Amino acid sequence: MQDHSATVPWRGPLWAMSILLALLGMLGPFAIDTYLPAFPAIARGLDATPLQMQQTLSAYLFAFAFMALFHGSLSDSFGRRPVVLWGLSMFTLASAGCALAPTTGWLIFFRTVQGLSAGGGIVVSRAVIRDLFPPAQAQRVMSQVTIFFGVAPAIAPMVGGWLSEHLPWQSVFWFLTGVGATLLLTIWRALPESLPGHKRQPLRLMHLLQGYGSLISNPRFILLALASGVPFNGMFLYVLAAPAFLGQHLQLQPGQFFWFFMINICGIMGGAWVSGRMAGRVAPKRQIRHGFVIMVTISVVNLGANLLLAPSVWWAMLPIGIYSFGWALMVPVVTLLVLDLVPSRRGMASSLQMFVGSTANGFVAGVVAPLAMHSTAWLAFASLLLMSIGLAAWVYLHRRWPELGRHITG
Structure with a gap:
């Protein structure tokens, strides 16, 4: 069942809503990527061991993945705005707590609170998009x-x-405090409530468990979540292995790593831009197929090149950028198909989709990357394998439910 009507009209420009929701979604990754360069300074300032510093990252990631299960469900019951505003409030206070932490133990505690609160933005923002806009506009x-x-x-x-x-290492967390406070004020003033009271779900344990059970037992949901979440790791693997891939294999200096990230970012932005242009013109199924064709082709080329050629900076980074383009081309469409499986539980669907992706990310970070990072050929093979899992999920889905994503929606 699909709900093709938006609940509440958004009368502002699409780009304004896009920036607003993108800022919400950026908060979680920003809380990781901003403080990673400060690892040495934090370790010196708190006299922390490498294991303790790793725990500050692990605590955040585990808390983020765990709470991702519940942000969407809470927004289905209480509305989108309250969940986002409470999450931003907690994140802001936790960031200040990190800056004031006198010991590593306190830093780990406040990083955990950051993780519990930061995921609400990206989970709820997906549901807000589908609440406010019909399919083609939502894809844009x-x-x-x-x-x-x-x-x-x-x-x-x-x-x-x-x-x-x-500046002192605390400045990183004071910066995140400022980001959280600014976002809190902006969202409070600008984000409309997209889920009216009559469409909210009662927050009862049995009702909630039934909702989770219904989604988890829905093979279309599981396959779509795998098709969107696992292929991302074909690119993310290289990000996780960047010190070895760029520093050891391509012999780049840390100051030159920027080019690799720029190539990936250009690929993501380019694929997303093309996806938006295709909205309402190309059937979702065809667009997803185009994305997978690009990822399959470049993954095979990348593996062959790494088996036959010595790693070189002149060609080794480009395939990952092209892969990113293919992933960004198809993932907005797959995400909307996930949300439209259960129009009355879009928040829960977004939560579970995020949990599947976060679990895959954690497995790749903890198991796959350490095993594959010592060889460019193994990195290329692992990237192809991860993409193939998502491809297999989509191919089975396509054959079992051929009507899914067949028609262009307005």
Whole structure:
């Protein structure tokens, strides 16, 4: 069942809503990428061991993934705005707590609170898009959000690096405090409530469990979540392995890593832009197929090149950028198909989709990247394998439910 009507009209320009929701979605990754360059300074300031510093990252990631299960469901019951505003309030206070932390233990605690609160923005923003806009417009907004979202990985490390180099390490978290407070004020003033009271779901344990059970047992949901979440790791693997891939294999200096991230960001922004142009013109199924064709082709080429040629900076980074283009071309469409599976539970669907993606990210970060990062050929093979999991999910979905995504929607 699909709900093709928007609930509440948005009378402003699409780009304004796109920027607003992209800023919400950027908060979670920003809280990671901004503080990573400050690792050495934080370790010196708190006399922390490498294990303790890793725990500050792990605590955030685990809390983020865990709470991703609930942000959307809470927004289905209480509305989108309250969940976002409470999440931003907690994030802002937790960021200030990180800046004031006297010991590593307190830093880990406040990083956990950051993780619990930061995911609300990206989870709820997806539901807001589909609440406010019919399918074609929703795809354009989702694509624009992806474009703006692609800027975060480039800006955040530069900001964090500059702050940790010129100011005490606490400045990184005071910066995040300012970001949270600014977003809180902006969202409070500008974001409309997109879920009216009569469409909200009762917050009862059995009702909630039934909703989760219904989604988890829905093979279309699981396959769509795998098709969108796992292929991302074909690109993310290289980001996680960047010190080895760029520093050891391509022999680049840390100051030159920027080019790799720029190539990926251009790929994401380009794919998202093309996706937005296709909205309402090309059937969702065809657009997803185009994205997978690009990812399959470049993954095979990348593996072959790494088996036959010595790694070289002149060609080794380009395939990942092209892969990013293919992923960004199809992921806005797949996300909307997920949300439209259960129009009455879009928040929950967004939560579970995020949880599947976060779980895959964690597995790749903890298991796949450490095993594959010592060889460019193994990196290319692992990237192809991860993409193939998403491809297999989509191919089965396409054959089992051929009507899904067949028609162009307005």
